[in-house]
Amino acid sequence: MDFEKKARPLAVVVMGVSGCGKSSVGERVAAQNGMVFVEGDQLHPAGNVEKMAQGIPLTDDDRLPWLDRIGEEIKTAQRASQGLVISCSALKRSYRDRLRQAAGGRLAFVFLEGSRNLLLSRMQARQGHFMPATLLDSQLQTLEPPTGEAGVVTVAIDNALDDIVALACQRLSGMAVKGGD
Numbered sequence: 001m002d003f004e005k006k007a008r009p010l011a012v013v014v015m016g017v018s019g020c021g022k023s024s025v026g027e028r029v030a031a032q033n034g035m036v037f038v039e040g041d042q043l044h045p046a047g048n049v050e051k052m053a054q055g056i057p058l059t060d061d062d063r064l065p066w067l068d069r070i071g072e073e074i075k076t077a078q079r080a081s082q083g084l085v086i087s088c089s090a091l092k093r094s095y096r097d098r099l100r101q102a103a104g105g106r107l108a109f110v111f112l113e114g115s116r117n118l119l120l121s122r123m124q125a126r127q128g129h130f131m132p133a134t135l136l137d138s139q140l141q142t143l144e145p146p147t148g149e150a151g152v153v154t155v156a157i158d159n160a161l162d163d164i165v166a167l168a169c170q171r172l173s174g175m176a177v178k179g180g181d
Contacts, residue, residue, distance in 0.1 A: 011074045015090035016112035017139040019123035022087035028165040035083030043069040057138035071102025091142045114157035
C-alpha cells in the first residue's frame with residue numbers, strides 16, 4: 001500500500017505517548033514509502049534526556065526547543081523536496097500546531113493509540129531506553145488526543161506491527177495532505 005509518489009505527504013509525524021511504537025511504526029512507514037525516517041528522541045537536548053532518565057516529567061519549556069528542532073528537520077526535508085517520517089510524542093495540540101506551522105501546514109500525523117495497561121507492559125519490557133515506565137502516567141495526563149484535528153489518522157496499537165503499519169499507510173494514502181515529488 002505504497003503512497004503514490006505524487007500524493008505522498010511531504011512530512012509525517014508518528015505520535016503518541018512513550019511505549020506506543022512510534023519508532024518501530026515510523027521506520028517501517030518510511031521504508032515502505034521511500035521516505036527518510038528521523039528518530040525524534042535523538043533530537044532532545046541532553047538536559048531533557050537526563051531529566052526523563054531521572055523520572056522527572058518534561059515541562060512545556062523543556063519541550064519547546066525540542067519541538068523547534070523537529071520543525072527544523074521538517075523544513076530541511078521540505079526544502080529538499082524529500083519525504084520525511086519523524087517520531088515525536090506531540091502530546092498537546094499546541095505542540096502539533098507548532099509543528100504544522102514549521103511545516104507550512106503540509107504535515108500529517110499518525111496517532112498511535114493504546115490502553116494504559118498495554119503501554120505500561122511495553123515500556124516495562126523494553127531494554128536500554130532512557131524513559132522509565134514511571135513517566136507513563138504524566139504523559140497520559142499531558143496527552144490531548146488529536147480527535148477531530150485535520151491531517152491526523154489514528155491507529156490502535158493492539159494489533160501486530162505489520163498490521164499497524166499497513167493501516168497507517170492505508171489511511172495516510174487517502175488523506176488530502178499532499179506534497180513532495
